[in-house]
Structures are given as structure tokens and as C-alpha cells.
Amino acid sequence: MTEIVMTPIGKVQNDVVNRKDVSWGEDTSSIVLEKEYVSGLKGLxxxxxxxxxxxxxxxxxxxxxxxxxxxxxxxxxxLVGIFSQRGKDRPNRIGMTSVEIVSVSDDTLVVKGLDAVDGTPVLDIKPYYPVYDKKDATVPEWVDRLMEHYF
Incomplete structure (x- = not known):
């Protein structure tokens, strides 16, 4: 396979220093962009x-x-496979979370609900489009139980 190389566009800044499995909804994080990507926040x-x-x-x-x-x-x-869950220990260490935007400033995006610890490299930011991102989705019953205290 072809090796894929990515360069972070910024990093997460928050008060979360240890990985955890619950209560991410209370956390506010700043995503501070590298200078070359700052103008990419326009419109967000x-x-x-x-x-x-x-x-x-x-x-x-x-x-x-x-x-x-x-x-x-x-x-x-x-007992389920890694591709049936959103666990953090994955074959390719890619994380993805839909978050609420709190504010956008010159070089920083402040969000709520990002399940990433302080210093985590950010690879990309995309706007949430309900027409694409939230369709009539279904999940197994255990997902609702799992997420009871996550956010």
C-alpha cells in the first residue's frame, strides 16, 4: 500500500491531560491553527x-x-469489531468528532464536545451539513447505553 503523510493544520488546547471515556460534553477546546491555515476559518x-x-x-x-x-x-x-465502534486505539490513529462551535477568531476555533486531549494534532476541519451528516441513521441498542454519560 501507499504510505500516506499528513501535516497537522493546528492543535487542540484544553484542560484534558489524560485520555478518558466519558464526560466530553462538558469540555471546551480551542483549536489553534498554524499561521498558513488561519484564513481558512473565514465563513465558519x-x-x-x-x-x-x-x-x-x-x-x-x-x-x-x-x-x-x-x-x-x-x-x-x-464483543464487536473495531470498525463497529469509535474506540481511540485504532489501526490508523484517526479521530473524528462533530462538535458545537462556540466561537471563531483570527487563528482559533473554540468548540464544545471535542473528545481530544490537550496538544492533539488537528488534521482537518469541515463544516457540519445536516443534509449530508445526519440522515435517518440507526444504531444498535448498546450504543445508546454506551453514550449515556459520554457527552
Missing amino acids: EDFSHAIIFFFLDKAKYEKEKHLQRRPQNRDDMP
Whole structure:
């Protein structure tokens, strides 16, 4: 396969120093862009939500441990494959979260609900389009239980 190289466009700044599995909805994060990408924020202030793509630099994927597991390692969750969940230890350390936009300034996007720790490299930002991003989606029953205290 072809190697893929990406360069971060910025980084996350927040008070979260350790990885966690719940309560991300209370966290406010700033995404501070590299100078060359600052003008790319123009127009984002007109959106209520964005999708943030980031590099899970602290993740450590182990095939035997993570390819199939119970979400959040909870005994009340079914055994499912990594592609059926949004666990942080993945074959390719790509994270993605839809977030609420709090504010947009010269070089910073402030968001709520980003599940990334302080210093996480940001790969891309896309506006949230309800017509594309929230269709009539269904999830298994266990996902609702899993997410009860996540946000």
C-alpha cells in the first residue's frame, strides 16, 4: 500500500491531560491553527457545528487487544469489531468528532464536545451539513447505553 503523510493544520488546547471515556460534553477546546491555515476559518462562524479530524497521537493499537473488544471494555457491552465502534486505539490513529462551535477568531476555533486531549494534532476541519451528516441513521441498542454519560 501507499504510505500516506499528513501535516497537522493546528492543535487542540484544553484542560484534558489524560485520555478518558466519558464526560466530553462538558469540555471546551480551542483549536489553534498554524499561521498558513488561519484564513481558512473565514465563513465558519456562520455554522453552528463542525467536524474535527485529528491524529490520535497517544493511541496504541494492538491487534490482539483492539481488533475485537467490548466498547470501553465494559462487561455490559457486546464483543464487536473495531470498525463497529469509535474506540481511540485504532489501526490508523484517526479521530473524528462533530462538535458545537462556540466561537471563531483570527487563528482559533473554540468548540464544545471535542473528545481530544490537550496538544492533539488537528488534521482537518469541515463544516457540519445536516443534509449530508445526519440522515435517518440507526444504531444498535448498546450504543445508546454506551453514550449515556459520554457527552
